[in-house]
Structure formats: C-alpha cells, structure tokens
Amino acid sequence: MENNQEKKQTVLSLIQPTGTPTLGNYLGALKNWKNMSDGYDCFFGVADLHSITVRPNPADLRRRTTEMYALLLALGLDPHKNTVFVQSHVPAHAQLAWILDCYTQFGEASRMTQFKDKSEKHPDNVNVGLFAYPVLMAADILLYQTDFVPIGIDQKQHLEITRNIADRFNGLYGNTFKLPEPFIGKSGAKIMSLQEPNKKMSKSDTNPKAFISVLDDDNTIMKKIKSAVTDSEARVYRKDGKDGVNNLMGIYSCCTGKTDEEIEKEFDGKGYGDFKNAVGEAVCDELRPLRDEYNRLISDKAYLAECMKEGAEKASYTAERTLKKAMKKVGFLQ
Ligand code: TYM
Helix, strand or coil: HHHCCEEEEEEEEEECCCCCCCCHHHHHHHHHHHHHHHCCEEEEECHHHHHHHCCCCCCHHHHHHHHHHHHHHHCCCCCCCEEEHHHHHHHHHHHHHHHHHCCHHHHHHHHHHHHHHHHHHHHHHHHHHHHHHHHHHHHHCCCCCCEEEECHHHHHHHHHHHHHHHHHHHHHCCHHHHHHEECCCCCCCCCCCCCCCCCCCCCCCCHHCCCCCCCCCCHHHHHHEEEEEEEECCCCCCCCCHHHHHHHHHHHHHCCCCHHHHHHHCCCCCCHHHHHHHHHHHHHHHHHHHHHHHHCCCCCCHHHHHHHHHHHHHHHHHHHHHHHHHHHHCCCCC
C-alpha cells in the first residue's frame, strides 16, 4: 500500500525559544501547525540558533528550549508522525546557512525590516548574526524541500528573501531547492497588542497587560481581555480605525471559527462588556487543553529527551540529503 500513496507535501516552521509564546504566536502560527500536522509531511522546530542573536543567559536558553519543545508536543503534534526537533541538534542548518550567506547580497539583507527594527531597538548589539538571521531561516526552510511555511505576517519578508536566494542558487547550479510558499491564515496573521492595538502583540512588551501568554490561567486571561483598549462607540463591527475591536474580533474568530458577519450579529445591540466576556471565555477554552497538556509533559524530561533525539535523527536524515547536494553543486570535494 505504501507505494501507492501519493507523497505528501512538506510543511516546515520554527519558533524561537525566547519565552512563553503569546496568543499571537499561537493564533498566527502554532494553531495552523497543529491543523496541518495530519495532511502534510511536517517538520516543526525550536529555533535556538536564531535566539542567540540577543545573547540569552545560557541556563535560560536551555530551560526555554525544553519548555518550547514541550509546548509544541502539548499542541498535539505527534512526535513519531511529525518531525519535531531542536534546530541546533541538526548541524546541517548552520552548514547550509554559511553556503547561502555567500549567495545573499549585503543590500538585500540590509533591506529586511526586522533587521532594521531590531538594530534600532538594540543599538549596543547589532551583531553579524542578527544581519544574517534571514539566511539561516532560508537554510531551515530549503533543507527540507518545503512546500508551505505556516507563519504570521511579520515573517513574510523572510520568506521572500528565501525564495530569492533559492532562485539565484538554482539559476547558477540547476535545480537544487524547492521554492517555498508562505501559509498565512486569514484572521490570525497579525494579532495586535491589547493595550496599543496598532502594534503587534509581542512577548517582549514591557506591559504584561498588552499580551496573553499561552500559559496564562483563566483568571488572568479574562482580566487582560477585559482591560483591552477599545473605543467609545460601544458597537461591535469591523471598520478601519477601530483597531482594538478589530483585533478582538480577529481573536474571537480564530477561536470560534465564526465570521465577522456572525460576530456582528451575535453582539448586535450589546455593549463591549458582553463582547469581551465572550472573547475571554473563547480564549480560555482554546488555551486550557494546551496548558493542561503542557503541565503534564514538562515534568517528564526523559520523554522529552527521547522525542528530541528521534526528531534530530529524522530531521538530519532529510536535511543532510539537501546539504550534500548543495555542497556538491558548489564544488566541495566529496
Ligand atoms: P517567532 O519566534 O518570533 O514567532 C513564531 C511565529 O509566530 C508568529 N507571530 C505572530 N503571528 C500573529 N500575530 C502576532 N502578533 C505574532 N507574533 C509572532 C511569527 O510570524 C512566527 O510564525 N524567524 C522566526 C522563527 C524561524 C522560522 C524559521 C519560521 C526560524 N526559522 C523557518 C519559519 C521558517 C521567528 O522569529 O518567529
């Protein structure tokens, strides 16, 4: 039977272990990872190599990598069916990144908005790793001949540079890498801050009321949603400029599957109090199973280590094949 089965398309995405993910990470990316995990050949990883661009404390990095890995399994990803791995366990990522560095122009890397934003925010540590960050991301994606990359909209430009690098390399040496497509959900692509809804929700926000962490308890979630900034109109409908309400509608829609029209109808004649209660409860219902499963998994370090090992082996097998192909094309002795 095995031979008759059509080969599944490949999906890959990674997340940095820089703290507990937010509702933004979850609705923009992680929820889609879980949704795609059955129908595709999936590679999901913890991007620990990327995270050292901000020089984390080593003990924190170790703890957060384990925590992020447990969280990925808590999503319901099956570590035997999917490949769930830690990026630094697969040396091919750093090896291909170096090769691709030499096929990326200084100018195009300088145009990356995330590089510009991050260098402005941390002018004391504008390291070369931060500059080359999108090239490492390109290596992550191209190593697995990926078809789709489920991400939030903030990573779209990095997908574009990945395609440009792959296309350039293929043009010079013949077909080596598949050109990947981003997969960006309709409503969760950019979840905004609850306090400044014209800014992306981010775990590094200094105001904890601005973001919901996926491990927040029900009480905290309800409080944060209730104190979310809206407007003085007290009518639930989508319109440019109603940033706070638009954001809550997006969150509600992602958690319940309801369309904008259905949401507008549901809250017709009701105020923001009722609306926020419903959004809060929908978020609690969405995150509760994840939190319970995470709490169970995080205490089982032996199981996590076993899954990481299996993930590293499976990821390496595929990654090495592409790496070897690229090395040969460039002219390295075999
Ligand atoms: P990271 O760790 O910052 O975020 C992980 C994922 O969450 C999405 N995201 C959001 N989506 C919606 N609303 C938000 N407010 C929000 N904030 C974050 C991000 O778009 C991302 O999909 N460079 C990547 C990690 C990475 C990667 C890769 C991704 C490394 N290699 C290869 C895809 C493929 C990053 O820093 O994501």
